Amino acid sequence: MFLALKEIKHEKLRYSLVIGMIVLIAYLILMLLGLMQGLGNENTAAVESWGTKQVMLDKNANVSMNQSLIKKDEAQDLTKHEALVGQVPIVMKGINHGQKQSMQYFGLDDSQYLLKNKIQLVSGRKPRNDHELILDESLKEKGYRLGQQVKLNSLTTKFKVVGFAKNAKFNIAPLAIGSLNTWQALKGTGPQFVASGIWADQKVSNSRQNKLAHYDVKKFIKKLPGYTAQNTTFEFMIGFLLMISLIVIAIFLYILTMQKEAQYAVLRAQGIPAGFIVWSIIAQSVILMVSGVIVATLLAVGTSLAMPSTVPFMIIWPQTMLLDLALLIVGIVGSLLPVRMILKIDPVDALQ
Amino acid sequence: MEEATIKLVNVNKHYGHGRGLVYALQDINFSAHPGELTLILGPSGSGKSTFLTIAGGLRQPSSGRVMLAGKDISKLNNKERDQLRLNRVGFVLQSYNLLPYLNVDEQFELVRKVKPNGNLTDDELTELLEELGIADLRSQYPDQLSGGQNQRVAIARALYTNPDIVLADEPTAALDSARVVVVGKELQRLADQRHKTVIVVTHDLRLKEHADRIYHINDGKLSREK
Ligand SMILES: Nc1ncnc2c1ncn2[C@@H]1O[C@H](COP(=O)(O)OP(=O)(O)OP(=O)(O)O)[C@@H](O)[C@H]1O
Numbered sequence: 001m002f003l004a005l006k007e008i009k010h011e012k013l014r015y016s017l018v019i020g021m022i023v024l025i026a027y028l029i030l031m032l033l034g035l036m037q038g039l040g041n042e043n044t045a046a047v048e049s050w051g052t053k054q055v056m057l058d059k060n061a062n063v064s065m066n067q068s069l070i071k072k073d074e075a076q077d078l079t080k081h082e083a084l085v086g087q088v089p090i091v092m093k094g095i096n097h098g099q100k101q102s103m104q105y106f107g108l109d110d111s112q113y114l115l116k117n118k119i120q121l122v123s124g125r126k127p128r129n130d131h132e133l134i135l136d137e138s139l140k141e142k143g144y145r146l147g148q149q150v151k152l153n154s155l156t157t158k159f160k161v162v163g164f165a166k167n168a169k170f171n172i173a174p175l176a177i178g179s180l181n182t183w184q185a186l187k188g189t190g191p192q193f194v195a196s197g198i199w200a201d202q203k204v205s206n207s208r209q210n211k212l213a214h215y216d217v218k219k220f221i222k223k224l225p226g227y228t229a230q231n232t233t234f235e236f237m238i239g240f241l242l243m244i245s246l247i248v249i250a251i252f253l254y255i256l257t258m259q260k261e262a263q264y265a266v267l268r269a270q271g272i273p274a275g276f277i278v279w280s281i282i283a284q285s286v287i288l289m290v291s292g293v294i295v296a297t298l299l300a301v302g303t304s305l306a307m308p309s310t311v312p313f314m315i316i317w318p319q320t321m322l323l324d325l326a327l328l329i330v331g332i333v334g335s336l337l338p339v340r341m342i343l344k345i346d347p348v349d350a351l352q
Numbered sequence: 353m354e355e356a357t358i359k360l361v362n363v364n365k366h367y368g369h370g371r372g373l374v375y376a377l378q379d380i381n382f383s384a385h386p387g388e389l390t391l392i393l394g395p396s397g398s399g400k401s402t403f404l405t406i407a408g409g410l411r412q413p414s415s416g417r418v419m420l421a422g423k424d425i426s427k428l429n430n431k432e433r434d435q436l437r438l439n440r441v442g443f444v445l446q447s448y449n450l451l452p453y454l455n456v457d458e459q460f461e462l463v464r465k466v467k468p469n470g471n472l473t474d475d476e477l478t479e480l481l482e483e484l485g486i487a488d489l490r491s492q493y494p495d496q497l498s499g500g501q502n503q504r505v506a507i508a509r510a511l512y513t514n515p516d517i518v519l520a521d522e523p524t525a526a527l528d529s530a531r532v533v534v535v536g537k538e539l540q541r542l543a544d545q546r547h548k549t550v551i552v553v554t555h556d557l558r559l560k561e562h563a564d565r566i567y568h569i570n571d572g573k574l575s576r577e578k
């Protein structure tokens with residue numbers, strides 16, 4: 001620790017550059033993680049923030065809401081922990097202002113738990129009839145306002161925006177929430193189908209067990225179109241970047257140590273134990289990594305605050321701390337190469 | 353005469369093998385005593401550094417026996433040899449004696465980190481630095497010191513652990529004549545006044561006037577001049 005700190009203090013420029021490099025690498029990786037989490041959140045915000053535990057779909061729908069249709073007799077006697085959800089992708093257009101917008105429509109029943117208890121309104125109120133809608137709050141930034149008229153797909157009916165809700169996102173699209181009747185019209189199904197699926201906020205087991213497929217919410221999320229592919233892509237990128245940073249950091253520390261080999265040989269000749277030098281190199285690496293990672297994390301937080309809310313970027317602390325820890329471990333592992341070099345130094349080399 | 357603190361008996365050292373075999377030291381019998389400055393003179397490649405690394409316990413001879421501070425170094429493991437060097441031997445080398453990122457005081461602090469006890473007291477250190485004429489340089493970094501000041505700090509660093517033995521390899525290689533005299537006098541005083549065993553290997557004839565004993569080394573063979 002003594003040598004590590006003294007050297008960093010004396011060689012400010014050199015070590016600021018090293019820390020700067022670590023900051024840039026860590027910042028890049030944290031930004032990727034933030035994007036991964038932001039996109040993940042846009043996939044699952046509604047499912048998770050509404051406390052969903054289980055999803056029931058048509059057996060032949062292959063875990064896809066889009067493909068699933070539920071018949072009237074399959075949705076008998078819903079408990080108060082179950083709610084019908086009629087889902088359909090739509091295009092919304094503001095009549096006086098507001099851009100054209102691709103989104104997901106959720107038809108909900110106002111007597112069931114989702115619309116009654118789970119929707120998190122940030123302004124306005126809930127719909128009272130088939131011609132009223134709640135929108136995700138991100139649409140405010142696209143020019144949509146309370147009270148304005150919108151059209152959905154090619155339906156001739158005009159709808160009125162009566163509320164904005166947060167976390168109303170599903171499968172990377174903002175939600176428009178309205179009635180199940182409107183869902184039927186948008187989906188173009190006959191009256192024999194009442195919804196796309198049934199969501200439940202606790203595990204339910206009843207007679208529907210035989211007619212419908214029951215999925216745990218984790219499995220349901222995994223099967224959201226694109227969700228797993230997108231996460232795997234990010235995980236690979238982050239993994240590779242961690243590996244590349246390991247190599248870069250190891251090379252940097254190796255070069256720094258190599259330049260000091262002659263000094264270390266003298267210390268060894270003077271009888272200073274190799275272990276003392278090894279610890280100071282590891283300590284130095286930890287100091288550099290910790291300061292670099294802290295700065296990078298602060299930068300990432302700053303970036304997330306500065307970014308418009310339409311950019312899918314989100315910092316989730318447990319995962320972020322885990323990545324910070326991984327970077328710290330990368331730094332320690334990276335210092336093992338120079339440590340090997342120290343252990344191999346022959347004190348004889350101090351004499352010419 | 354006091355008992356020898358360094359003793360080499362029939363020491364041979366060769367490097368390599370076959371056609372590349374080099375006899376760096378041949379049949380060396382040598383002893384050094386407290387209170388004496390021993391100078392070993394020789395041209396480049398004659399075996400000076402090899403001699404010093406073996407005498408200082410950094411390297412094992414190919415054959416023969418080396419006694420250092422009363423211990424047979426072939427019987428010590430690496431850790432014990434580290435300890436012996438740390439506690440009993442002070443090295444003064446041609447370069448890199450001092451860490452460039454520590455000021456003079458911190459060079460001694462580093463020693464205390466690994467050897468908390470048995471070093472010079474603060475008063476003794478101040479006295480030593482005054483004797484060496486570097487007492488007012490304590491907060492300077494090595495790159496702020498002249499070559500001669502650097503070597504005097506290196507001597508103080510070597511003496512700080514209060515060793516019985518001081519080994520110097522070409523301590524004057526980078527110095528001009530005036531500085532050579534200063535460093536030579538200091539090494540001489542270590543022997544005379546502090547009663548250390550001092551061995552200096554060098555090709556610098558200017559150090560001869562400070563020596564109590566002088567040896568010549570040529571092609572690995574040692575011969576005595578004085
Ligand atoms: N590690 C080694 N491997 C092989 N040969 C070596 C090794 N070290 C020294 N030698 C050889 O042993 C002989 C003595 O070398 P040494 O370094 O002891 O000489 P020196 O007197 O210190 O020379 P200089 O004044 O140039 O420092 C030389 O011929 C050298 O080439």
Ligand SMILES: [Mg+2]
Pocket residue numbers: 351352400401402
């Ligand atoms: Mg030499």
